[in-house]
Amino acid sequence: MLLEPGKEHLPEFFRRHRVELVCSLPYYQADMVDRLRGAGVFQKSLEALRRLNELGYGREGSELVLNLMANPVGAYFPPPQAELEILFRRELGRRYGIRFHQLFTLINMPIGRFEEFLRRSNNYERYLNRLAGSFNPATVPSLMCRHLISVSWEGILYDCDFNQALNLPLGEELPRHIRDFDLKALQHRRIRLAEHCYGCTAGSGSSCAGSLEG
Amino acid sequence: MSHYYEENDLERFAELGRYRPELFEIFMNYYQNVMAEGALSVREKALIALAVAHTVQCPYCIDAYTRACLESGSNPEEMTEAVHVAAAIKGGATLIHGVQMHNVTDKVSI
Incomplete structure (x- = not known):
């Protein structure tokens, strides 16, 4: 959403007002995310997260809180939250240099x-x-x-x-x-x-x- | 019973405790302890179980541990590598027995 035309000002607006952000990112790999959200969504999410990181969001000790929300890509339960957070932190950092504060997991609602x-x-x-x-x-x-x-x-x-x-x-x-x-x-x-x-x-x-x- | 393997039968595993329940209980206790977090994580154990499930070609175990792998945070890339490990060991085990074939051939040949 942050990359959509007319919304480019939002990251800076959020930073100025110290808005706590929760960004949806179902998984740390493109194929899993794009399968759920549509082709190219993962790359766009990474771009948005990079932009937020550049503004100071997600850094250790930063007041600019950037949390992620992950839900399973199908008819199964999410992994234990604390364990998935460790995996996400390691893989998002190693692969893409993305940082965040906390990861929340969500069960898919059957609706x-x-x-x-x-x-x-x-x-x-x-x-x-x-x-x-x-x-x-x-x-x-x-x-x-x-x-x-x-x-x-x-x-x-x-x-x-x-x-x-x-x-x-x-x-x-x-x-x-x-x-x-x-x-x-x-x-x-x-x-x-x-x-x-x-x-x-x-x-x-x-x-x-x-x-x-x- | 239209097929030997029915998907719903997986949920009926506990019926094995209908006779000699104490044996089933001992097995389940052992099983749960083995699969719990230890020196290896639950995620690592699920990947090992998935590989073994393929070598024993048990559709129930493949179903259960595919889900267990996804639910412990593994992805299809890692799970495919686990299946390849199983295939490599199984293939290697077949090929190493070729040495026995050589031994027998050498023994009976002039």
Whole structure:
């Protein structure tokens, strides 16, 4: 995105305002990334990361925080976050001279285009079974839906971004629009669950800030 | 049963504990300890297991350890090298037995 016409000013803007960045990079090799994101995306990502590094982002001890977000390129789980971070740091440094602070891993949610892929490739049932079979109760207290709500551009409230994507608003007994915001009611609400919720509770768990454990 | 090898059978591995469960339990305990982090990392062990899976030509093991390799951070390039290591050792093992063929040939030849 940082390389798109009309957006070239963004890196400098981010630096000036000390914006913490999280950049999506599924893997440290071109073929894996381009397979998921489209031809040439990996090279563009490298260019953007190099530009951010040049501005001081990602350097050890730098206030300009540059974190990466990796998700698997298919119907399997991400490696343990700490181990993948070591691999990414070694390989991105060795191959391309790229530096970053932290790596977050994300489990692919069985919704939207990924769900279509799972069904088309006959992976859906096995992937869902794997998610459900890997349910880890220790992830539950840290789940994002326990601490946040998701607000759509029209002001409609959801338990999480995934429920928003699936058009599953909060239950009828709760405030359903930002104009009716009621902290007490929302803090102790019943969360609307569906099959995809297993995506956040599997293994080490998953959130926008990476795995929930370790 | 339409095929000797059914994909879903992999998930039925635990059924081997139906009879003499104590033996299965000992095996699984050993197996899990072997595959856990030790002097070698889980990622390295998964690559070794993938190579061995190809030499024993077990479709269940190939399925399981292809996924295990991807889930421990390996990529198809590394996994292909592991399979080549397996092929090289297996090929070499075939060829070294050619010395026995030479030995027998020498023994029976005038």
